[in-house]
Amino acid sequence: MPKNPFRHKMCIVVRVDLGMSTGKMIAQACHAAVGASELAKKENHKAWRNWRDEGAKKVALEAESLEELEALAEKAHELDVTYLLIHDAGHTEVAPGTTTVLGLGPDLSDKLDKVTGSLPLIK
DSSP: OOOOSOSEEEEEEEESTTOOOHHHHHHHHHHHHHHHHHHHHHHSHHHHHHHHHHTOOEEEEEESSHHHHHHHHHHHHHTTOOEEEEEOOOSSSSOTTOEEEEEEEEEEHHHHHHHHTTOOBOO
């Protein structure tokens, strides 16, 4: 069996309780991916560069509530994982300021698994 080429990843955690359309979820996830990448490039450049050079693996996961997203952000903070909460402008489907997505990393996969290891993949 070939060795896994991805030692690093980025996790995008989307709130599914908001009932966002698929397009809205994708747009919010893109905001999180771009924002987390830019932040990690500044705050954790070595991990960001390794992640980019490995192929920039991203994993999209579900959160059931704002409280769950905030708890994940707190855990990321405790583990010194770069993270970014996305707050929507409110022009389309959700109220202004609604927290929609959490971007985590990029960082070592094992480190991110300590934050998101129990979450289901978005289906």
